Amino acid sequence: MEDKKTAIQAIKFTLFSISAGIIQVASFAILNELLPIFDGEYGINYVVSLLLSIIWNFTFNRKFTFKASNDVKKAMLLVLLFYLVFTPVSAILGTMAEARGTNEYIVLGITMLFNFVLEFLYSKYIVFKEK
Numbered sequence: 001m002e003d004k005k006t007a008i009q010a011i012k013f014t015l016f017s018i019s020a021g022i023i024q025v026a027s028f029a030i031l032n033e034l035l036p037i038f039d040g041e042y043g044i045n046y047v048v049s050l051l052l053s054i055i056w057n058f059t060f061n062r063k064f065t066f067k068a069s070n071d072v073k074k075a076m077l078l079v080l081l082f083y084l085v086f087t088p089v090s091a092i093l094g095t096m097a098e099a100r101g102t103n104e105y106i107v108l109g110i111t112m113l114f115n116f117v118l119e120f121l122y123s124k125y126i127v128f129k130e131k
């Protein structure tokens with residue numbers, strides 16, 4: 001029964017993550033190509049687009065994937081702690097890769113894949129852990 005529940009959560013998480021990924025890529029492209037406010041600076045564009053996708057993903061996965069009734073503030077704090085580590089590490093490594101000539105969209109895609117896997121595990125077993 002637990003395996004079936006985890007599989008269903010993984011499917012829902014994947015679908016919401018795809019929608020969050022669309023938001024992240026679209027906002028990154030807008031910042032990078034159409035509104036070069038930050039002069040095409042990968043790290044800043046990445047962080048802004050990541051924040052938008054985090055808000056989206058947290059909201060929908062909390063309600064529909066994990067059906068969490070735990071304290072929203074505590075859950076948000078736990079997500080913040082995850083991203084306090086993930087964001088600077090991924091932004092620094094992404095900026096380094098982009099500076100060495102790797103296309104910024106390839107860097108973004110790889111970063112998003114790592115984020116997808118790590119965030120599912122962290123959300124399921126730490127943020128929305130059932131008691």
